[in-house]
Amino acid sequence: MRIWTQLAVGVVVLAAGGAAFIHFVPAAGPKLVAAGVPQNLVAMLAPSEAEKSDGARGGGERRGQNPGRGNQTPLVVTEAAGTALVNDRLNAIGNGEAILSVTVTPLATGNLTEVLVKSGDQVRQGQVIARLDNEEQKIAVDQAKVALAGAKDKVERNRRLGNAVSIATLREAEFAEQAAELALKMAELDLTRRDIVSPSKGIVGIITVNPGDYVTTASAIAVVDDRSQILVDFWVPERFANKMTVGQDVEAVPVAAQTQTLEGQIFAIDNRIDQASRTLRVRAKLDNPQDALRAGMSFAVTARFPGDVFPTVNPLSVQWSADGSFVWRINGETSERVPVKIVQRNSDKVLVDAPLAKGDLVVTEGVQRLRNGGKVQMANRAAPPEQEVSQAATADVNAGGAR
Template sequence: MPTRVDNKPSTTKRMLWMIGGVLLLIAVIAGIKVLLVMRMIHSMPQPAPATVSTTTVREQPWQPALNAVGTLRAAQGAELAMDASGLVTAVPLKSGQDVKQGQLLLQLRDGDEAAKLQQLQATARLSELTFERARKQLAAQAISQAEYDRAAAELKANQAAVAQQQVVVAKKQLRAPFAGRAGIITTSPGDYVSAGTTVVTLQQLDPLFVDFNVPQSELGRLQVGQPLHLSLDAYAGRQFDGKLTAISPKVDLGTRNVQVEASVPNHDKALSPGMFARLAVDVGQRQPRLTLPQAAIVYNPYGDTVYVVHPSKGKDAQGHPLPPTVQQTFVTVGETRGDQVAILKGITAGTEVVTSGQVKLKNDAPIKVDNRVQPADAAHPTPQEH
């Protein structure tokens, strides 16, 4: 007959039952919490679609160009100075005046030199008359050959003295060596000018040269005669056209750049030597290219991408159309011009891509398109004042 002690559960079984019950209770509580969290998540309002602007990829004519910066230089330019010292008696030049070649710009006192020139000219005239008389007498055999030679030598000597004195007188005058525009002149009559002191600057303004440097790797794309286009901050919206005139035969050992020269017509004298200019040299033939605003490209170390817009598909629980979504796509970009960039691979013409708001996007993210404000997309942008 079993005893009362034998009918009681063992201590081990009781512990197992207790542990099982605790685990079951924990599981029930955890399940309730999970259900509550899921219900809260489902009851939370869905995030609104990100607002972005978009544009359509289009094909445009594209002129390959080599971009550089350069400095304008006068075809002829000089700092004019006097060859001789003296007192200024006349300044017929005005600051900023356009002058012709040989025009008198400044006069020094030359009374003594001019008087001596007149004396030498009179002596030379007398020698000329004496020589003519000697020539006729020699023909009539009235004088010897020695007397004739002496008269001829005297004439040449006097003529040389006149020429020498004319040079001395000319040194008292400052004349324009070429046609151009004068700079600011501060010299006035009564001033004393020393030899070698710069009096005024003279610059030939039409045409102008522009000097710039290109990497040696671009030499194969350049040749004399290629057209180029200049833009300057001083003339927003205006383009100046020119052509390549010379390419240096030497590569700079320090920079590995090559100096290039171009000529730019300047009929209206709008450009000035020393101005900074941005330029684009036309290289190669014009060809069609897919273009996008540069703002549409997301530049990453692992590759450049764009967000392609996919139209909405289906409807939500309330029957409203779902918003469009985006998909990140890798692209290969080419040259840039102004605000535009050429797309070589990755997308086709007519594809709609995001142009702003990409920082808020990821794959399959819903979007709301608002194109009231568009990023810059000009091939030749100009500075704007706001």
């Protein structure tokens, strides 16, 4: 091929490329003139106004552009940013127990002679609920009384004799009297320990022993529960550890009676996080004036907090680049790129950490041809949504830890 033919082909290719560049790239003509291309040549390659109008009418809507302005002003659909409240409440499942629960055991060993209460009885503190055989202890008390009486009589005789008895003899008799008094107290204590008493008030549980059974100090006679108040233990994720305070109000709903909502307060907070479940043990206290609650019941506990407010955007508006996620915000008639950090993704909203205010217009459609600071035309103007509470922001845990 001759050199002139090659040059002609090259000129044709360059001309075609320049025409395509001018046709598809906005503001390409001024850029070519600035690069040194003759202005008359650019005018020859640029499409006429009629062609632009025809092209805009034929494909403007398909490309999401403004038919009146050609390819230079993208047409976008926007939606106003909203706000959502997260971390404002905690739902957990807890286990209930009586405010005071005591397993009554004997203070001595022996055979039971009688059981004075039955299951379900209300007992008071110090009430005798059972007795062991005590004949031997009664005899020991009587013997101690006789010995004490003899010791006192001896002391009185020595005192009446006066100087006829030495001081040492008198002191010996007085020491014997004191020893007899101590022996009597010990015998009476042993007799008292044959009575099995309740150390607290409450309701007696099922009694598993009967008269005639031989029991030791490790034998359980009965379980007494004071259920005037119920303690509910539940576990919270460690991110809520610093938000829980003693005295904080909570709501508890018995799982067995979900129509009943009870008010209570945080009673105690553990001093460490469980390393296996990464949860913190918290104890709430509920009043039980009607005695409707039982130890061992399960409760759905709800604790509320001020929460954190984050902007929300439509999931379609979130874009990604090498620098991370971002959205396009409309500022007047121009587009502005705003970096965002996704906090929580829901089906209809995305919670983001970004400098967005409620009501800011965020582009949801037509994002492909936007550039920072570029002109845009909005196809709609959405009204700002009301503040909403993100349902997925509730932390749900159960009695075994976070789930």
